Amino acid sequence: MKLHEYQSKFRFAEYGIPIPQGQTATTANQAFTIAEEISGPVVVKAQVLAGGRGKAGGVKLARDPEEAKKHATAILGMNIKGLIVKKVLVDPAVEIETEIYLGVTIDRTARRAVMIASSAGGIAIEEVAAQTPEKIIRIHIDPHLGLLNYQARNIASEIGLPRNLWKQFVQIAGALYKCYEDSDASMTEINPLVVINGDQLLALDGKMTLDDNALFRHPRLAEMRDTDEEAPAETLARQSDLNYVKLDGEIGCMVNGAGLAMATMDMTKLFGGSPANFLDIGGGAKSDKVAAALRIILADPNVKSVLFNIFGGITRCDEVARGILSALNEVHTSVPMVARLVGTNDEEGRAILAQANMITATTLAEAAQKSVEAARSTSEK
Amino acid sequence: MKLHEYQSKFRFAEYGIPIPQGQTATTANQAFTIAEEISGPVVVKAQVLAGGRGKAGGVKLARDPEEAKKHATAILGMNIKGLIVKKVLVDPAVEIETEIYLGVTIDRTARRAVMIASSAGGIAIEEVAAQTPEKIIRIHIDPHLGLLNYQARNIASEIGLPRNLWKQFVQIAGALYKCYEDSDASMTEINPLVVINGDQLLALDGKMTLDDNALFRHPRLAEMRDTDEEAPAETLARQSDLNYVKLDGEIGCMVNGAGLAMATMDMTKLFGGSPANFLDIGGGAKSDKVAAALRIILADPNVKSVLFNIFGGITRCDEVARGILSALNEVHTSVPMVARLVGTNDEEGRAILAQANMITATTLAEAAQKSVEAARSTSEK
């Protein structure tokens, strides 16, 4: 789960990291009022969970409240990579002297958290990594000790930070790691961390991604989820405890197991089609869950055929079949469907599906092939 | 530094450990009011940093406020092992079904914290260790993980705690360790942890000893120090950054270094005397500190002679000599003094002391012997 810039920065501030004293607005008039209070130039920033908002025109400098209002009017409602901007952050503008990158993420290979820093802040760290990898400093963090002060000093030294800023930097780096750990984050970054007035550090922009598996112990963070920013189908899927990711192909896939779901998606491609989604119903799904999954698939207008691939273990094929039927009783559709059920109670499952008008297959390859053909015939209609 | 029972228990409560809902009183009338509010039998408990207050009559059951007042009157002002009771804790009385011991301390050999538990609660753990060592369970705690739930369950299982109490016990044991760690304690114990109403655990009595070296990061705990409970000389010494412990012999000792101070004490004994104190002036002491130290020694009426043993390294013998003279200018005394100064600036030191009427010695043995003789002649006067 991703946090907005303002959510991340407000959380940073709880850990003592200095941030600009801005506020969020959902209307242009609010933006005007905030800019008035700040009394000075402000930056109006789209709060949207997509990269590249700057290039899309989602970040604008305003010299006065009137201009802030004008920019907010333009930005609110803007569509950035498919997401509608519903909120802006109005921050006091500052004169930036230096831009630093500072982030924490997991190094899967080293199996530790790693603090990443660079004197080349203000641009995506991936770009720095590609263009000037020597400018990236990485320090692994002992999970039992946290970031130690000397480690932060080593970073400050290696990115060439002026010595008068070290104390602040050590405090900010320590706070950032603590915030990361306390939040069970998988990524958190300040980019840029800027130097202003010659001797002050300020976290100008912030990002956090949280470990979904750990949200159970962070109810306050879990509440920050912005469902406006999810595809509605993904919200629906999450509520039914389904793993669903919308893609832009035409073959709806319903599979038990994440690896098998990916393999199934891949096979539609292999046989000339393209998957409309990733959907894992998990292990031991009951019929109501299966029905919810099918409703989500069929709600996607791009879907031209549906492929059920169930390898029954804990999951019972008859339960899956019942769920499919129950959804079909509700949603009337002419989309052709291909079912491949193998394993626990597969015969019962197939018997149940015999009531529906469904293409069947024995192997996964056969099923994938038939779903591609079915999608093609739908498109041609 | 030791905390009082009420200080320890109130701190336990901050960590979610259930304690009796009592309050402290410094007057008998206050005790009456608290007992009235509790409305039911209460226990009036002397708050004093000495063991054995029960046997000394410092803990009394009262059936009603009137009786609570009577007991408080008796207990307040009571002298328990040299300490005057200035405060009582008035706790609601409970019917105790089982008494458990639960504590955390440092196992120096294992170099870890250890949780100690016993089904034989309510008596000093040292007694249990001596009489029924098999009733003591010890679990070492990984400093980086803290007490894990399974470890608390292992303890619950091994002390034979009924299963319906395990959840509470796991929570209390975890909280006790957390409280220990967060406070930089060297010892913390609940004794007894009692079962009441068949299904509730309650911390009836509590103790904490804090690591003096870590008080700098616990200002709130450092403020809890009860100087009423220290020998006034020890308070004075602490304020001058001196390590002083009052003993009951007749030879006052002033030494630089803790080990050497102990060795010096031991030698007075070896030659037939007995030390009046442990006093380490530390490394590099200036004359004002030395003067403060001598004032403290001379304030003890038991002191019949004083032995200065200074092995100059960082400590300069001339500084020590100047401090001694400055104190003697202030406090007029007829107590004989033996000085042995070796090392940095020892000749200058001896020259300064030549102004005072002082016995000198070259070796430590000679110094100790002379101080014993001097004390004897003072006593005979």
Place this chain on the structure above:
Amino acid sequence: MSILVNKDTRLIVQGITGREGAFHTEQAIAYGTNIVGGVTPGKGGEWVGKIPVFDTVKTAVEATEANCSVIYVPASYTSDAILEAADAGIPLIVAITEGVPVLDMIKVRVILEQKGIRLVGPNCPGLLTPQEAKVGIMPGHIAMPGNIGVVSRSGTLTYEVVYALTTHGMGQTTCVGIGGDPIIGTGFIDVLAMFEDDPVTEKIVMIGEIGGTDEEEAARFIAETMTKPIVAFIAGRTAPPNKRMGHAGAIIEGTTGTADSKIKALEQVGVKVAQHPEQIPELLAGL
């Protein structure tokens, strides 16, 4: 022969009285696995069928001399359960539970490494040595004894592959599901090394997926160390970047973790990479 588990495995089940634990215990017993005890705090002294339940792993190990534990407790209790098993001296711990927080696993791994204890999982289907031991949730009937070693980050995809092998008469030494999380106990390299050392295993199937760089590291290890032939399959060629594909570990971050990178790395060191799971038996037969 086999790796990790066999007839001599003395298994305990942590979370044996839970829904999952009870169901899979029954299945494992039916398969012939030597389950010697179960653990559920507060239920010591009870029985699940013929299996005694203990309050703690410590008491279970004392009573049963268990040498392996399988964990079915909820995600929020899993790290405690793993450390409990480790502390009680269990040398092989298999954690089935899905949804364990990553930072928990980072901490747990450090401790297990210090103690030299092997963890498989979490978020894995477990281990299956056909006709000897079923430790976890892999369906037993799809497997048969033989000389193919199978190692996989996935669950049902593994079953699909094992089923295809069995259908083609290719039996397995041991099937190892290492799990789909970003931080797991046992990785490809560990299992490949064990298969290399197992005299019965002749060929190896390795099933990877997008996310992380474990497959790339395995490729380096294969080039340096492995002599037995390997067929691989990598799931997720059609997965988009920065989206988690079910498994917490299956996510393409920036430019790392793509299926293409993994396939390329494996092919470069001589591993045959299948286009789809059902192609694996055919490729194995050609080696």
Place this chain on the structure above:
Amino acid sequence: MSILVNKDTRLIVQGITGREGAFHTEQAIAYGTNIVGGVTPGKGGEWVGKIPVFDTVKTAVEATEANCSVIYVPASYTSDAILEAADAGIPLIVAITEGVPVLDMIKVRVILEQKGIRLVGPNCPGLLTPQEAKVGIMPGHIAMPGNIGVVSRSGTLTYEVVYALTTHGMGQTTCVGIGGDPIIGTGFIDVLAMFEDDPVTEKIVMIGEIGGTDEEEAARFIAETMTKPIVAFIAGRTAPPNKRMGHAGAIIEGTTGTADSKIKALEQVGVKVAQHPEQIPELLAGL
């Protein structure tokens, strides 16, 4: 020959610009110790006399190839300083600082053990190999080269003993102050084993005090392993229980840590225990 430090020791001083650090650096240089650098964060590039100052231990080690560090930073920064030296690859760290919280040291020790790094102290006078290296605050002039190894939990009491030895013409291989805290890096046993292995050391003086059970454990080790003759002294026979005698570690808790218990344990394994420090040369001469 000697143990731990000698002419080849390349020493850095953490906290070199502080009052204590600067003073003892001067003393150590005057003694002939090979100090190659100092560390004070924020003062990199400055000089203390002829010694270059670095911002971090890492940069200091890179520039100087230091193999030993002595720490004079305040107590609240000491654990960070120790871990910084360890992380920078310094194999021998000597922490002079007094007053380090016990729980800090418990955590630090675990890490040092994992890395196999030796710590002496904290709250110790350091190491002195006469006419070769002075790492810490022991006065150099009281010592002279010879074949007695000295190990002690104390500071000035050690000087007293070394002074007595020198006065009696008994030189020392190395004098080791292990420190007076409850949790220290290097204990009696470690140092005894080093003296046993050092070909030049012929006899050993061991100075203990009340608190803990290190002397008792040393006695067991002596019985099992040591062949060289040992004279001991234990301070604190007249110390009362439950009172801290200056050193955080010098406290008799309950019935453990008494001088009598330590003296008895040592005498039982054949160690001569002196009645007072000045008796030590005489006892050594008799061995």
